[in-house]
Amino acid sequence: MLSPLLLALLGPAFAQDPPPAPGEAGAEQEAPPPLVKDPALINFVQAAFPQEAKDAGIEGIVLLLLEVNETGQVYNVTVLESAGWGFDEAAVEAAKQFVFSPAEDAAGPVPVALEFEYGFVLDAAATEGALPEEPVVEEVVELPVNLEGQVVEMATRRPLPEMSVAVPGTDLATLTDAEGRFALRGVPIGPAKVVIARPGWQTQEVDVVLVEGEATNVVAWVRNESYDQDAAMGVYRKDKVEVTQRTITMGEVRRIPGTFGDPIRVVQSLPGAARSPFGTGVLIIRGSNPEDSGVYVEGVRIPFIYHIGGYVSVFNPDLIGAVDYLPGNYGAQYGRTTGGVIDVKIKQEAPEQGRLVWSTDLLDSGGFYEGRLGESGNHHIGVAARRSYIDAVLPLVPRYGASGFVVRPRWADYQVRYGYTGLEDTRVTAFVFGFSDKLLVGSDDGVAQGTDQDTQDDFAVNYWSQRALVTVEHRFSDKLTAKITPAFGWDYTYLGSGQSLQITQDQWIWQVRGEAVWRPHPTIEVIPGIDWLWGGATFEFGLPFNPNSLVEYDPLAEREDYTLSGKGQARSPDVYLKANWRPFKDPERLLITPGLRVTPVRIVDELDTISFDPRVIARAKVVKGGFVKAATGIYSQPPQSFEAYHPNPDIRTELVNERAWTSTLGYEQQLTQGLSVELEVFTKDLDNLIVSNRELQSLSTDQFNTNEGVGRVKGLEFMLRQAAINQTFGWVSYTLSKSERRDYPDSEWVLFDFDQTHILTVVGGYKLPYGIEASGRFQYVTGNPYTPYAGGVYDIDQDFYSAFSSGDTNSERLPSFVALDLRIDKAWTFKQWRMNTYVDFLNAYRGVNPEFVQYNYDYTESAYIRGLPFIPSPGVNIEVFL
Amino acid sequence: MPFALLMLSGCLTQSLSPAWFIDRTRLLAVRAEPAEPRPGDLVTFTSLAVDPAQDLLIVWTGCVLESSSSFGCDTTDPDAISLLGVEPLLPPSLQVPADLLDDLPEEDRDEGKNYFLTLSALPGDTDLSAIEELDQDDLLELGIKRLPVSESTTANHNPEIRQLLIDGVIEVLPGGVLTVQRGQTYSIEPILNEDAIEAYEYITSDGVTEPRVEEPYFTFYATDGSYVVDYSLYPYGAVDWTAPVDPLADTLTIWSVVRDRRGGMGWFTLTVEVAG
Incomplete structure (x- = not known):
């Protein structure tokens, strides 16, 4: 059988600095910026093996540059290293249908660019000269699982992946899977302490007693202590086609005194916005009259953004996904205003x-x-x-x-x-x-x-x-x-x-x-x-x-x-x-x-x-x-x-x-x-x-x-x-x-x-x-x-x-x-x-x-x-x- | 910010003199007799000008305006301004020009036009022979008043405050003296003459004759004590005034002024002795 193989392989993801093509000036200066969460390929699409290459018994690897948007969709594919024989076209066509889990930086989901090697391998039974077979792994006898469980976040009750689970005094440690589950083999019989940790969550210690011949099950509840819990809900996120980009998360918004947790009021603590009398929330942006700035909801103009007195905006903050704050020089999609723009998403x-x-x-x-x-x-x-x-x-x-x-x-x-x-x-x-x-x-x-x-x-x-x-x-x-x-x-x-x-x-x-x-x-x-x-x-x-x-x-x-x-x-x-x-x-x-x-x-x-x-x-x-x-x-x-x-x-x-x-x-x-x-x-x-x-x-x-x-x-x-x-x-x-x-x-x-x-x-x-x-x-x-x-x-x-x-x-x-x-x-x-x-x-x-x-x-x-x-x-x- | 916060925050960094408190030169009211003359009539004027510390000279001037203005006669044209008198030395009066309304169409003469009066309050010892050399800084107070001149058949008359009714029972007539207790609050209600509230006819902009009745209002002043609200509306004319608590306060003056909104005015001066 013919099997185009995923050779692998995601290269490093870059939130802002995808690598230039080989030989391009400045390549040696590039390095990936920090991401708090890498993209993960969740939908791989198998490419068709080019018939001409198959007939000729040719295999190949195509190096691709994938550009992935904030939702994990691949919106652009570039061939960085060609393999010829029709491999490039097949790889590009398949890669465009990939779906990733979104990459995130500290402010939330971000578009990324990443390298991807798409390998085409002929089935060994069908063709000689295929890529070397993977080495045979010697089987080892594993101890039975005697400590297993799940790590769950308090309040939200969502399972937490990638939490570190360790037994102090031993070298036993593991990470939770996507369902928050973990399993450890060979934990010493008797009382033991299990430590669950990850930056941003409160470290949790759980006392257990291991019994010979039994698997002990633990459900550990941990408390989120990080502002990152709200990172998915970024406000003031602006498309990078705008001249300015500022992102404040809801975690910050909710804790800024004087704003009453209202993301729209936080605009007044950002550059370009003047202070309004008595904190009434009047929008005075870059020296413009209040009526010269437009307030929109999903691009639809609304007459008022605040309730009478300017105390709170007319939206429940929990409904707001983002607030675009554009103090000036915004794109042609906004008009009928000479001042700033606030668009509530x-x-x-x-x-x-x-x-x-x-x-x-x-x-x-x-x-x-x-x-x-x-x-x-x-x-x-x-x-x-x-x-x-x-x-x-x-x-x-x-x-x-x-x-x-x-x-x-x-x-x-x-x-x-x-x-x-x-x-x-x-x-x-x-x-x-x-x-x-x-x-x-x-x-x-x-x-x-x-x-x-x-x-x-x-x-x-x-x-x-x-x-x-x-x-x-x-x-x-x-x-x-x-x-x-x-x-x-x-x-x-x-x-x-x-x-x-x-x-x-x-x-x-x-x-x-x-x-x-x-x-x-x-x-x-x-x-x-x-x-x-x-x-x-x-x-x-x-x-x-x-x-x-x-x-x-x-x-x-x-x-x-x-x-x-x-x-x-x-x-x-x-x-x-x-x-x-x-x-x-x-x-x-x-x-x-x-x-x-x-x-x-x-x-x-x-x-x-x-x-x-x-x-x-x-x-x-x-x-x-x-x-x-x-x-x-x-x-x-x-x-x-x-x-x-x-x-x-x-x-x-x-x-x-x-x-x-x-x-x-x-x-x-x-x-x-x-x-x-x-x-x-x-x-x-x-x-x-x-x-x-x-x-x-x-x-x-x-x-x-x-x-x-x-x-x-x-x-x-x-x-x-x-x-x-x-x-x-x-x-x-x-x-x-x-x-x-x-x-x-x-x-x-x-x-x-x-x-x-x-x-x-x-x-x-x-x-x-x-x-x-x-x-x-x-x-x-x-x-x-x-x-x-x-x-x-x-x-x-x-x-x-x-x-x-x-x-x-x-x-x-x-x-x-x-x-x-x-x-x-x-x-x-x-x-x-x-x-x-x-x-x-x-x-x-x-x-x-x-x-x-x-x-x-x-x-x-x-x-x-x-x-x-x-x-x-x-x-x-x-x-x-x- | 919410209105609750506004209410909490809206206080001043220092207190300001209230309008009712007479601690400086004030022109409180002006009375023309008749209140709405016809062309050629002789009009006499009196003013209620007060100052707790000095005597005053009130210089009256007037002019004919093509249209009314908030700030009075055109001082760049001295020939257009007439000296009408200097209180108390020369009682002010005006012989209304007989041709004042001649430039108006016949149908507009019932409504008429305004003659403009300017009152300048000067210290009582001002040398009037050098009046030309006075400048803005010599002025203690500047006031303006319009004198309606018309051929109306229901011309306006000045309202009169016949008496003050204290706490609803004590009647104080002009020239009377009221004795009050220190720190005590009193209701003060001006009582108008029976014919003070006039009925008259008004021709609307659509040419419809409309019967109307005056809606006068009162303002109150004092040299001591305090008001919470210093104005009232007929027929609910009473306001509360609290006598001073200062043990040194002995005699003070209260004024009430009535305006009929058509240019007519009247006033009542009450001498108050503080006891207790």
């Missing part, structure tokens, strides 16, 4: 073992379940829900009750995820989620709210949002894959106070994202895509005064209620095309990604505009573990609907897309296993910024806004990071930047409202014995600019002072922000469940940290509004494995 699959999580803290509680349904295990389910009770807690705060006003925020959210993996080349995922937020602000009964009858009822904000999206990914061939995501959304917003001030809006959105990846050549990927968005809205706008009266402002003029209602439609059928070109066999040696995005915008009856945004990103490996990154591109952002609206149907809004030209140059270097450093400089030039029309004379006939504004941002970002390995993690993040705006051509440049020159964040965590973890975050941030005032003119008719500015706009700065947050976690791990309790100590440094300047009634005195005081915030998280 939902976990695609559920573990085989069902998991139930319950989390509770001072402000809300929520539950989460994930598992698989059906005998096939191909139906992956995840369900989560959460509800706040802060509206009941707030009145218990003594100072709150004395303020005269009652603030009642309330939020709730839900998520349902379904995934199907039963099809060979197709993956289907559905995700439905929604959230609701409500805020009531009012005074106690019998207390007037201001001096106006129109404001006497509670001020209320109420909004909710629903999204449903389905993602279908299909692999047509080795060279072509495609993915499409249709999505539907419905948003409702209400804002009102009293009878006369009412703003309601119903909005529906359809969005379709589609992207194909075509590999016409091993060095090129061509990626066309669509990002079509269209939607409509109905609104009703009620005011206690006619806004037309504001043009000729007269506070003594009679007011009359004003109501405006209408509906509008908008569409933006964006298309984009980008390519990944890797001209060398080592795919990381150079990557160039040119792209073009076209953003046509039509707001029915208001405006039509279009933008062409060319972008290019390059990334080159210059030394071992060292990459130079550079990018430049244009980014356009359509006017928001309220900016484009005009109540006069005869007036079309003469607005165009806002535009940013951004460029980035950077370098990143892997220093040691887990320790990396990166440095980037960036610039951003903004133009066509929408500002109010200072020539406005009539609301009926004049444009409300113009595109006269410009801006400029420049900065430097630095990050030194120790990835979570065993007991520790941490990073130092520093951003130096300056962001300015100029509203009109003849006005002065002024600092951006949230311009923060220095942003230094130091984060670290350490695992102590007994399930205790300590972590901390230190922040030093330059104070925000503000416009100073020195006195005012008293408007006797209205009983208020109009302030005199004593300096230019944003010419003064608040004192610097200095804060130290600490967190202590204590975990209890049981055989079927585990519980984590924690206390966040916010502002342990007890710094004043002014957030705003407050003036007295006539602007002759001022004081700072303090930031967060020292606050201990406890919580508990219970995880049950079903």
